[in-house]
Amino acid sequence: MALKPNNTLQIGDVHITALTDGSVSFDPRVLFPDDPLNVWAPYYDRFPEYFSGQFFQNNLGSFVFTSGDQRVLADTGFGPHGEMLGHPAPGELINDFQRNHIPFDSITTVFMTHLHGDHVGWNLREDLEDRPLSFPNARYRVHVADWNHFTTREMLSDADRGTATNRSVIPIQERGVLDLMAGETELAPGITAFPTPGHTPGHMSLLVASRNERALLVGDILGSPMQATETELRYSPDWDGPMGIKARNNILDQAEVTNSIVIGSHLSFPGWGTMIRWEGRRYWKSL
Template sequence: MQWQIGDVKITRVVELEIPGGTRFLLPQATPEAVLPYAEWLAPHFMTPEGKLIMSVHALVVETPTRKIIVDTCIGNDKERDIPTWNKLQLPFLEDLQKAGYAREDIDTVLCTHLHVDHVGWNTMLVDGKWIPTFPNARYLIAKSEYEYWDAEASEGINAGVMEDSVRPVFDAGLVDLIDVEHQVCEEVRLEPTPGHTPGHVSIHITSKGQEALITGDCFHHPCQMAHTDWASTADFDSAASTSTRESLLAQYSDQDLLVIGTHFATPTAGHIKSGKQGYWFRAFAD
């Protein structure tokens, strides 16, 4: 799946896409709570029974001068507490190649934040050692995000992430710690969207009068547009994440800006709309 924003091509590479399994993540988004929004959530983002459908995918942003991969999913061979994420063996790199990108082609890795499902393919296991998956890339990480996780004992869902997916790229000398409003290139800049984590960022793309926003985890699912207070159990600061969502909805509703959700299931992209009942999401395929 691809989108064109002026001179910028954005390509989605899916690692996992499954219905259900989101109760622990968005506990308020029960089938009973989301079924009233079936008119715009179904069939793309929920099943007829009201189970949310979510995706784990990376986005390759190709500008005239850069080949950027945004968020690197869960990764293979990683020991994780979530059984369906533990020691995966998935053809992500092969799928990346089929999309037109060898791992050596990528020159920039952007992590919206340092959670387990956004940094996994930063590294790969070779001869028992974690090495950078993208050897020709600079890995860009918000300084405030890194400093929080570096000082924090990684426990629970994020256990092991620093050791197997972050520190090896530091050891290889490939990391640049950046500001949360960093300009990556002419067409791509970071937009601070704190709450889910302290240094969380979204990716704003502008080219030839067209715009797109890659959300990261400020929105896990489109249902949070109808209920900004439905915070993720993984949020660092749920009040801040709610405030971030409210601000983004007010700023970008009824605009031409294409919203590309980092966990939004196929078709993944669309536009924020406002109405008498509040905000909703019009999928790009509709």
């Protein structure tokens, strides 16, 4: 594993670039409604970059994995419609691609960890009148269980839950560029998607394994750095709370045993770190 300046990481032969669509502030009581605010007080000093007062500062991370001549983009942010998260401005991902000199047409796969609106927003250039694909040479891939869950008549007709799917997911299926995965799937050499349901029915994570080095992109399994320690707390965005807790424990145990880098979509930019032990408890430690 080689850390490079700012927002890049090398895992064997796979190069990783962290990008962001911005950040959004959350009241912890919204995400963890069963727990009083003082639960988080011990973490203020450990994770100062994650807190603004008592509020969480969630990064909206995307990641480009380059393996040989293939490029996999994991997630596309909330897009130009910042109002869906109470954000005052459009997302930054398109500009961040340009700042990092990554051509849109170099992406060969867009991997959606799941179909929540803050992970699919730039599938299309919805800021342009003709709404072209943001990544014109890519196949877009997601687990079939998420597709089945988010595209029911009930979900699509719901003004809150169906907006992002109607706007950013259905059109890629209509344009014939959507592939549904049913299980573990190799996306590029050294890059494998595998199911980690709980946050959503078809939530998936990525394993990067190359030259005896490993990284795990865990999507929203780890929605905050504190959850590496407080794994059993109910996380309100999870579709199935107990299944989400099981997925969290399983993948963090795997990361510890294999000494893998852990990459989280909502962890403070650039979003990667390791699991450490202190006084018998597991903690997230950023790199």
